[in-house]
Amino acid sequence: MKAEVHHHNIEEHFVFSDTAKKSIFTVLVVGIILFVIGLALLAFGGDAHSHDSHALANNGSDFVTVSESHGHDHAHAYHWTNRLKVTLWHNSVFFIGLTVIGIFFTAIQYAAHAGWSALLKRVPEAFGSFLPYAAVLLIASFAWGYHEIFHWTDASLTDPNSPNYDPIIAGKKGFLNMPFYIARMFIFLIGWYAFYYFLRKHSLAEDLEGGTHRFWKMKVISTLFIIFFAITSSVAAWDWVMSIDTHWFSTMFGWYNFASWFVAGLAAITLAVLYLKDAGYLKAINESHLHDLGKFVFAFSIFWTYIWFGQFLLIYYANIPEETIYFVERLRSDQYAKFIFINLFLNFFFPFLALMTRDAKRKAVILKIVCYAVIIGHWLDFYLMITPGTLKEHGGLGFLEIGLALIYSAMFAYVVAQTLTKAPLIAKNHPMLQESLHHHI
Amino acid sequence: MAMEKDKHYLIGVFSDHDDLLHGIEDMRAKGVKIYEVYSPYPVHGLEHALGYKRSWMPRAAFAFGALGTTLAITMQVYMMAIDWPMIIGGKSYLAVPDFVPVSFEMTVLLAAFGMVGTFLVVRDLKPYKVPRIFDIRATDDKHIVAVDLAANSLSEEQITALFKEAHAEEVYRRDFEEDDKSTSFISYAVDLFTNGVTRSSRIPTHR
Numbered sequence: 001m002k003a004e005v006h007h008h009n010i011e012e013h014f015v016f017s018d019t020a021k022k023s024i025f026t027v028l029v030v031g032i033i034l035f036v037i038g039l040a041l042l043a044f045g046g047d048a049h050s051h052d053s054h055a056l057a058n059n060g061s062d063f064v065t066v067s068e069s070h071g072h073d074h075a076h077a078y079h080w081t082n083r084l085k086v087t088l089w090h091n092s093v094f095f096i097g098l099t100v101i102g103i104f105f106t107a108i109q110y111a112a113h114a115g116w117s118a119l120l121k122r123v124p125e126a127f128g129s130f131l132p133y134a135a136v137l138l139i140a141s142f143a144w145g146y147h148e149i150f151h152w153t154d155a156s157l158t159d160p161n162s163p164n165y166d167p168i169i170a171g172k173k174g175f176l177n178m179p180f181y182i183a184r185m186f187i188f189l190i191g192w193y194a195f196y197y198f199l200r201k202h203s204l205a206e207d208l209e210g211g212t213h214r215f216w217k218m219k220v221i222s223t224l225f226i227i228f229f230a231i232t233s234s235v236a237a238w239d240w241v242m243s244i245d246t247h248w249f250s251t252m253f254g255w256y257n258f259a260s261w262f263v264a265g266l267a268a269i270t271l272a273v274l275y276l277k278d279a280g281y282l283k284a285i286n287e288s289h290l291h292d293l294g295k296f297v298f299a300f301s302i303f304w305t306y307i308w309f310g311q312f313l314l315i316y317y318a319n320i321p322e323e324t325i326y327f328v329e330r331l332r333s334d335q336y337a338k339f340i341f342i343n344l345f346l347n348f349f350f351p352f353l354a355l356m357t358r359d360a361k362r363k364a365v366i367l368k369i370v371c372y373a374v375i376i377g378h379w380l381d382f383y384l385m386i387t388p389g390t391l392k393e394h395g396g397l398g399f400l401e402i403g404l405a406l407i408y409s410a411m412f413a414y415v416v417a418q419t420l421t422k423a424p425l426i427a428k429n430h431p432m433l434q435e436s437l438h439h440h441i
Numbered sequence: 442m443a444m445e446k447d448k449h450y451l452i453g454v455f456s457d458h459d460d461l462l463h464g465i466e467d468m469r470a471k472g473v474k475i476y477e478v479y480s481p482y483p484v485h486g487l488e489h490a491l492g493y494k495r496s497w498m499p500r501a502a503f504a505f506g507a508l509g510t511t512l513a514i515t516m517q518v519y520m521m522a523i524d525w526p527m528i529i530g531g532k533s534y535l536a537v538p539d540f541v542p543v544s545f546e547m548t549v550l551l552a553a554f555g556m557v558g559t560f561l562v563v564r565d566l567k568p569y570k571v572p573r574i575f576d577i578r579a580t581d582d583k584h585i586v587a588v589d590l591a592a593n594s595l596s597e598e599q600i601t602a603l604f605k606e607a608h609a610e611e612v613y614r615r616d617f618e619e620d621d622k623s624t625s626f627i628s629y630a631v632d633l634f635t636n637g638v639t640r641s642s643r644i645p646t647h648r
Binding site: 309312313316317318319356357358440 | 485486495499503530531532538539541542
């Protein structure tokens with residue numbers, strides 16, 4: 001009888017309302033305006049500023065030159081478009097992370113036989129639909145900016161007869177070479193999309209057919225995806241982010257990137273669920289579901305901190321120059337040092353304290369504030385991974401970066417919302433839907 | 442030999458946990474104060490049916506954890522920077538990042554120990570405690586509801602009727618004689634030392 005009471009609630013179809021479209025377009029327009037202002041400032045007035053910061057950065061640290069002591073700086077004359085290329089790459093990497101975490105979240109629900117999330121599973125599932133767009137943006141920004149972003153792509157570095165020859169980079173040539181790198185990039189993107197395609201196909205077929213047959217298929221696909229993603233997320237982190245600081249490496253880096261992506265993705269899923277609830281959808285989602293999402297964000301903020309700190313402490317304690325250079329470039333730089341502390345505050349102290357109590361995890365307002373903080377925090381985290389190694393003292397965080405992030409967010413939200421309209425908002429034949437409807441903790 | 446201190450309880454026995462939950466809700470709605478419910482497995486929603494407030498124990502956990510952090514930081518700062526300053530790995534005396542793992546572990550340790558201790562004290566669990574077992578079937582397949590007659594204004598007959606209304610399979614009265622002097626830790630220790638037995642051997646074995 002109880003099931004029937006709920007039954008009329010679960011037939012929900014998301015309509016992409018004009019109000020929602022308007023807010024997304026507002027974000028897009030604001031983003032474009034900021035982006036254009038940023039571009040104009042860079043193209044016509046950025047020079048004086050960059051000279052100032054150059055002097056400041058050099059005052060701050062004598063160590064920065066260690067990584068550049070091979071004398072191949074001339075290949076990297078700074079041009080204002082470098083900053084555009086780097087910020088395009090930064091946003092592409094960050095947003096492809098959010099997208100693929102949507103697929104990953106769906107996969108772990110199936111692999112773990114999680115029942116509580118059955119009601120909201122269409123939301124992370126829809127995140128995956130941004131993957132083709134994110135992939136195109138990623139490939140395009142790589143094609144345009146690879147030379148400025150990835151130092152190792154300079155062929156003269158691995159040529160023993162060249163004055164630029166760099167034995168360290170030459171030693172990494174077996175892995176860091178163009179054909180293999182591009183092949184890997186395509187394996188990741190096509191592989192992730194293939195898993196998304198089949199998960200989505202079975203999920204939609206389940207709506208029509210019912211039964212548990214599709215569920216078991218999705219469980220197998222999910223398990224395989226988790227294995228695939230465990231490897232590819234790490235290698236993608238080395239390729240797309242760590243290889244920027246080509247001489248440097250950290251064995252924690254794959255996990256570190258994954259943790260950053262995952263908690264940002266969880267925050268984005270929570271935000272999407274909260275906004276759908278605000279718009280009158282997902283009526284059956286109760287405080288207990290929000291509590292579980294809140295626990296996810298809380299727990300993985302701590303997980304990220306653990307990984308971040310694990311990487312930092314080992315490098316700090318061992319004090320080996322070729323490792324410490326990574327933190328010297330950031331902590332001893334006037335431009336970047338402040339972001340390290342903002343990063344730790346937004347991604348650890350704030351979510352840790354704000355979401356600690358049970359009541360906080362059950363309140364939509366607090367969850368929303370924390371989720372925004374976590375998403376901004378992890379965007380900054382990727383900024384800190386990518387910008388110092390590429391732009392050095394020329395880096396900045398201004399209209400250009402913020403504008404582009406808003407443009408990406410608007411595109412992401414638009415594509416995800418569009419996908420949500422294409423299928424019932426609640427998978428009514430999910431075998432564990434009743435568990436989710438009666439979820440109570 | 443009935444004494445003023447003796448306790449009189451009315452015991453209701455349930456087999457089905459849905460009957461139990463609805464029965465408890467009905468009885469509480471009709472003004473019965475329930476002393477305690479014993480069940481062989483965790484019944485979801487039981488605390489809610491009994492009207493329990495949220496536990497304050499998480500706050501105790503936070504306090505113990507914060508105490509652990511404070512002690513760990515104080516200890517490390519005192520040892521590493523004040524009492525016997527040492528340079529390790531070329532770092533300054535106050536190498537704060539190095540203190541984080543120890544502070545974290547101390548936080549977890551004190552929170553865990555503190556919570557075990559708090560739980561033992563709050564639930565009055567001690568080795569020489571003679572537990573009051575209302576019905577041994579609570580460890581098997583029955584849910585046992587105990588109602589303290591002294592704490593209720595309703596008569597025994599009224600409560601029995603309400604129990605029956607709530608589909609209790611069995612309702613009976615159970616009296617406990619109270620010891621004149623409750624066992625202290627010292628008498629427990631003396632007992633243990635001289636006889637090598639504990640008072641737990643005196644657990645009543647009714648039913």
